[in-house]
Amino acid sequence: MSFWEFVNDRWSRLLVESLLHVSAVVQCTVVAVVIGVGIGVAVYRSPLGSAAAIALTSAVLTIPSFALLGLLIPVLGLGAKPTVVALVLYGLLPIVRNTIVGLAGVDGAVRDAARGIGMSRFGVLTRVELRLAWPAILTGTRIATQMLMGIAAIAAYVRGPGLGVEIFAGLTRAGSANATNQAIAGTVGIVVLALLLDGVFAVIGRYTTSRGIRGE
């Protein structure tokens, strides 16, 4: 069977797996953004806190994903749980770092001006600082999703959902007729999905960035 015949034949299954892959990555990214921006907001005023948060999250990123998934099996079992925990943990670093960098990069004069016209600290944070930091946070989120697309493939090893299933199926059936087709479908599928998601991010960035800093 040629690759295109294979794709035609398995189209509905590949489509479901692609959707599961993207939905796992997107959902975990959303959770990572909520937690990551929360951490960033909590520590950005303290130099030591920022350093500790960045150091800790970048240390997490050095951990091999296969090892982390392995460590999660005895604790969380197989399937969705270890996948979600691993994806959220890996997604944190770029988001936390970019949140801190973005918030720390806000001009002090702008902050003072906002306070001067009577905004509360919370108002300054939500209406001035976070909006100015948003492009940086969004970039971090974009990097996180690209990374998670690849890590989600390994999650198929612990019975996680997505296109990684095809890759591992191809591996276990090495030598049989469709093994290579399955591995190609899984790998190329993930690359295509990653590119599509990246395009979606470009659009989101355009419509959610404040007009004043869009640079048009």
Next chain:
Amino acid sequence: MTAAVAQRQRADRLRLLVQPIAVVVLVGGVLAWAFGQDLDSIERQSLNASSLVSATWDHLVISFVVTALVLVVAVPLGVVLTRRWARRAAPVFLGIATIGQASPAVGILVLFFLVSGLEGLWAAVLPIAFYTLLPVLRNTMVGLQGVDPALVDAGRGIGMSAGTVLRRIELPLAVPLILAGLRTALVHAVGVATLAVFVNGGGLGLLIDTGYKLARVPVLITGAVLAVGLALLVDWLGAVVETYLGPKGLR
């Protein structure tokens, strides 16, 4: 962005201090726990000094061969692609490398295995090297492009040849970025090398896989923690090299 730079430096200093201690405590603790368990005969087959050392050694060999390969390919390629006569080809190579990195590591590994039919060390090393090429290539190019053209002109002006300018001005100035790229590549390589077990390449992934398939938690955890410790240790060594081996004038 000076605040951001200061913050990064603080974070780096913090890791330089804490990371090796964390690795020793983590690995020591887990090894003590694993060997303190009442191990059955299957567990003893994986959890003994010689097989742990050989798995770690295999892992290190894969990682360092990958890094050497990346160094030999990416740095010269980066140099060539920043020369004036080859600049047009740069986007093509960067594009290929970007796609390489955007693709799932396990997919590339499995595909290469299925297509080439290779097994063992080289079946792991070649795809991992392809996968980790980008950071070094990009950092080499960015580092060389970031050299002040006035310095290059000055070099040419005092009679240096293009090659001498490259060797004595451009490359030394780009070294910090090249080293940063290499550190990223090495850490990537240690991480992806855990997947080498899928193509019979051995390494610490073997312990994880064995522990998982035979449902032996101590084996699984020992393999995973050794891999984590090794990654953190290699990253720390990279940070030390970056801090103390860069050109003195740029520190």
